[in-house]
Amino acid sequence: MRVRFTVNGQQHVVDDVWPGESLLYVLRERCGLPGSKNACEQGECGSCTVYLDGRTVCACLVAAGQADGRVVGTVEGLAAGERLHPVQEAFVEAGAVQCGFCTPGLIVQAHDLLENASGSPTDAEIREALAGNLCRCTGYEKIIEAVRRAAEARAHDAPTAEREAP
Amino acid sequence: MDFLRPVTWAEALEVKAERPDARPIAGGTDLMVELNFGTTRPTALLDLTRIDELADWERAGERLRIGAGVSYARVVGELGDLLPGLAIAARTVGSPQIRNRGTIGGNLGSASPAGDAHPPLLASDATVEVESVRGVRVLPIDGFFRRPKVNALAPDELIRAVRVDRASGPQQFAKIGTRNAMVIAVCSFALALYPAGRRVGAGVGSAAPTPVRARAAEEFLSGALDWAGGGPVDEEVGRRFGALVAAAASPIDDVRGTAGYRRHALAVMARRTLAWAWHDYREAGTACA
Ligand SMILES: Cc1cc2nc3c(=O)[nH]c(=O)nc-3n(C[C@H](O)[C@H](O)[C@H](O)COP(=O)(O)OP(=O)(O)OC[C@H]3O[C@@H](n4cnc5c(N)ncnc54)[C@H](O)[C@@H]3O)c2cc1C
Ligand code: FES
Ligand code: FES
Numbered sequence: 001m002r003v004r005f006t007v008n009g010q011q012h013v014v015d016d017v018w019p020g021e022s023l024l025y026v027l028r029e030r031c032g033l034p035g036s037k038n039a040c041e042q043g044e045c046g047s048c049t050v051y052l053d054g055r056t057v058c059a060c061l062v063a064a065g066q067a068d069g070r071v072v073g074t075v076e077g078l079a080a081g082e083r084l085h086p087v088q089e090a091f092v093e094a095g096a097v098q099c100g101f102c103t104p105g106l107i108v109q110a111h112d113l114l115e116n117a118s119g120s121p122t123d124a125e126i127r128e129a130l131a132g133n134l135c136r137c138t139g140y141e142k143i144i145e146a147v148r149r150a151a152e153a154r155a156h157d158a159p160t161a162e163r164e165a166p
Numbered sequence: 167m168d169f170l171r172p173v174t175w176a177e178a179l180e181v182k183a184e185r186p187d188a189r190p191i192a193g194g195t196d197l198m199v200e201l202n203f204g205t206t207r208p209t210a211l212l213d214l215t216r217i218d219e220l221a222d223w224e225r226a227g228e229r230l231r232i233g234a235g236v237s238y239a240r241v242v243g244e245l246g247d248l249l250p251g252l253a254i255a256a257r258t259v260g261s262p263q264i265r266n267r268g269t270i271g272g273n274l275g276s277a278s279p280a281g282d283a284h285p286p287l288l289a290s291d292a293t294v295e296v297e298s299v300r301g302v303r304v305l306p307i308d309g310f311f312r313r314p315k316v317n318a319l320a321p322d323e324l325i326r327a328v329r330v331d332r333a334s335g336p337q338q339f340a341k342i343g344t345r346n347a348m349v350i351a352v353c354s355f356a357l358a359l360y361p362a363g364r365r366v367g368a369g370v371g372s373a374a375p376t377p378v379r380a381r382a383a384e385e386f387l388s389g390a391l392d393w394a395g396g397g398p399v400d401e402e403v404g405r406r407f408g409a410l411v412a413a414a415a416s417p418i419d420d421v422r423g424t425a426g427y428r429r430h431a432l433a434v435m436a437r438r439t440l441a442w443a444w445h446d447y448r449e450a451g452t453a454c455a
Binding site: 001018019020022041042043044046049055056057058060061062063065066068109112128129131132133 | 167168169171191193194195198199201202203207210211213215239260261262263264266267346347348
């Protein structure tokens with residue numbers, strides 16, 4: 001089966017896809033994009049989180065054929081060349097990365113939270129947004145802190161007009 | 167394995183008639199787990215995510231028709247006022263990623279006794295609209311669940327939508343699990359009040375081979391509440407209601423909990439949801455007065 005889709009702005013055409021294959025497998029094994037991690041293959045850990053038509057999903061639970069003609073965004077698409085995305089920067093600075101296995105999924109999910117949140121999310125909102133992403137190393141505190149930092153950085157960088165509006 | 171991708175509902179029904187062996191796939195949050203672990207190998211997958219009308223809901227007066235492909239995220243975002251019970255339940259499903267993808271139709275398709283959409287749909291008298299090239303059937307939801315993970319669909323049928331009236335009174339849902347997210351219910355309970363008809367609906371999840379309605383509990387409570395005066399619920403009424411809800415279940419011991427715990431928890435949830443819903447009912451009464 002042939003699957004054609006856009007990943008991080010680039011058109012991909014993939015042949016010989018087995019119809020029961022997941023989007024995660026196609027990204028990692030056929031598109032050379034191993035950023036999204038494969039841990040549980042049952043939607044429990046969130047390490048495979050990607051954007052599918054603008055919404056975050058577990059790539060392990062999307063059938064490859066369902067992504068045909070759709071727009072996918074992975075963690076590889078967030079940095080601008082060598083410059084990390086502010087969310088990635090915040091994870092590094094806050095010490096939110098230990099073994100790093102959970103990091104790509106958390107970065108994508110945190111990115112989604114900050115793109116869609118108006119103002120800075122509360123800790124409860126951050127925990128709720130990241131409830132489907134498991135980390136075995138950090139104990140989560142540094143991850144929450146990283147998201148807080150990224151939110152602050154974003155507020156700081158927002159256009160002046162927006163910030164000063166009553 | 168074939169991958170079939172109809173783009174219209176009519177085409178999907180034709181494909182299903184020709185290939186009754188094809189497994190429908192919507193959000194994939196149940197089916198992909200089975201595929202990833204090799205526990206199922208259907209001869210074909212029938213992708214329903216390209217059929218736009220399936221992923222939408224519509225309203226005609228008090229009647230709602232929720233397409234099978236409507237995700238939990240959309241129920242939470244769009245139906246909170248119209249169907250608060252279902253929306254509260256949807257909010258407890260999995261994680262944001264699962265709610266973005268998982269659908270009401272998929273929940274009914276899997277027909278797990280623990281499916282979180284089922285108790286609120288039972289409590290709110292929903293019907294399930296199923297269709298094949300032979301025609302449409304509208305099934306009352308309490309006849310839809312046949313056995314654990316088996317529903318009333320014929321091999322050539324697909325679930326088109328859920329039909330349900332918008333809430334005419336307070337609705338509540340409660341679920342027991344080990345954490346706040348990513349939890350298959352140990353047991354769950356949904357309550358709906360119908361002030362105009364002076365009756366209640368009660369749905370029980372994860373405590374019997376299928377989701378069930380607690381009929382005796384409904385009848386008892388409908389007659390025992392002070393609808394006209396809006397007076398407080400007598401403690402004994404709450405206890406009796408809880409006991410009748412627990413009696414409607416036929417739970418088992420499993421890894422998530424014992425039968426005894428489930429009965430106990432159901433009675434507690436029934437009392438609590440009643441207290442919350444009755445509070446809302448009285449508030450609404452004073453607001454109008
Ligand atoms: C990590 C995780 C957490 C979860 N947490 C919860 C939870 O808290 N509560 C809960 O209730 N569930 C939970 N689930 C289960 C699952 O998300 C739900 O059952 C969901 O509603 C399934 O919908 P779907 O669209 O993804 O179904 P799919 O996986 O696409 O399909 C499920 C079944 O329904 C059939 N089907 C789908 N659509 C139709 C249709 N229109 N007509 C006929 N048959 C159809 C399919 O053939 C399949 O048998 C969880 C799953 C995961 C992976
Ligand atoms: S690998 Fe997809 S959620 Fe764990
Ligand atoms: S850093 Fe190791 S799993 Fe999160």
